[in-house]
Amino acid sequence: MKNIKGSLSFSIYCLAVLWLVMIINQILGLSLNQYGIVPRHISVVNFMGILFAPFIHANFQHLISNSIPLLVLLTALMFYYPKLAKKTIVLSILFGGILLWLFGREASHIGASGLIFSLIGFLIFNVFFRRDWKSLLVSLIVFFFYGGTILGIFPGSPHISWEGHLFGFLVGITLAFVFRKQDAKWFPYYIYPLIAGFFIKSQLHIEYVFQNILHLL
Numbered sequence: 001m002k003n004i005k006g007s008l009s010f011s012i013y014c015l016a017v018l019w020l021v022m023i024i025n026q027i028l029g030l031s032l033n034q035y036g037i038v039p040r041h042i043s044v045v046n047f048m049g050i051l052f053a054p055f056i057h058a059n060f061q062h063l064i065s066n067s068i069p070l071l072v073l074l075t076a077l078m079f080y081y082p083k084l085a086k087k088t089i090v091l092s093i094l095f096g097g098i099l100l101w102l103f104g105r106e107a108s109h110i111g112a113s114g115l116i117f118s119l120i121g122f123l124i125f126n127v128f129f130r131r132d133w134k135s136l137l138v139s140l141i142v143f144f145f146y147g148g149t150i151l152g153i154f155p156g157s158p159h160i161s162w163e164g165h166l167f168g169f170l171v172g173i174t175l176a177f178v179f180r181k182q183d184a185k186w187f188p189y190y191i192y193p194l195i196a197g198f199f200i201k202s203q204l205h206i207e208y209v210f211q212n213i214l215h216l217l
């Protein structure tokens with residue numbers, strides 16, 4: 001019970017920081033959007049954006065849409081991987097921001113969605129690299145609730161930073177690989193077909209994926 005409360009408290013604290021930044025920005029009119037990531041622009045402000053862009057949101061609707069996934073994913077990360085949680089968050093922000101700065105579109109990229117996708121990638125793909133029962137459980141749960149969200153790594157609305165989603169997702173998978181040997185309890189390879197079967201037979205997400213692919217085409 002302590003771990004659950006501690007994990008939830010950590011997530012709420014992180015969200016409180018985002019909401020505090022948003023409220024201060026709105027009240028004082030600070031125009032913090034200028035601290036977003038503008039790819040390949042060289043300036044002190046832009047480099048600061050690599051670290052601070054996830055804390056900045058365009059409006060309350062933008063922040064609200066990111067708050068629930070962050071609450072769930074940060075709590076899961078902190079609860080199941082307490083030793084990896086903080087460095088996974090920091091490295092996700094840092095390397096996701098650097099990749100976005102190097103390869104993203106010419107636009108100002110803000111918001112915590114890149115971190116969300118990194119957490120999704122990390123929590124889902126851990127099972128393939130670590131092969132322990134805890135990672136299997138977490139992977140199945142996260143995929144069930146957020147598997148359809150992965151479509152966000154593909155181009156869509158010009159107002160959505162799909163590159164941030166993509167690079168965050170890739171960084172999350174990479175971190176899952178890098179940290180794969182920490183606290184791992186291996187299960188046999190024959191479990192993989194069962195995992196694949198769950199993913200394939202998850203009708204809700206399969207239908208959602210095909211509908212959105214047709215929409216994108």
